[in-house]
Amino acid sequence: MNKYNFGEYNSKEKLLTLLNNFNDFKLDETDSSKALNLSSDAWHLTDFVFEEYKPELGFQTLGDFRNDLFAQCDNLKIMHDLANASKHYNLSRPKAQIKLTRKHSGDFSSGFSKDFDISHLEIILENDEKLDFLLIIKNVIEFWKKFFNKNLNIIL
Known part of the structure; x- marks a missing residue:
């Protein structure tokens, strides 16, 4: 139990x-x-999982665990950067x-399909690749659900 989380x-x-978010x-x-x-919720799950399941995971350090997660889900690197930049500037x-x-700002609202130029949050990488935040966060959420199921026997 974490003494800082009200239960x-x-x-x-x-x-x-x-x-839910x-x-x-x-x-x-x-x-x-x-x-x-x-982004912060998705990234800080790493800390929660590591601290709660340290013996079962078999990693000596949080850094080793994070590196393993990065290898499994490259988009967690984006969550890391967004979460930490929003906290530290x-x-x-x-x-x-x-x-x-x-x-x-697209010509159409996000209620339209991706076939239209819809408004969305965009991440542009150094190589000028453009990523849609919605697709990235969906990928990360699916990763976490599978991780919990496979590694922690928690099915959602």
């Missing part, structure tokens, strides 16, 4: 918070504040090679 807030509860984000997929909160050790983030 039984654990890894599973943190994942459920991520899922994602459902809220889907109501307005251009809300940057909600996107940054999602600048990053001393970026992981994802993000050039910039922005709100892309």
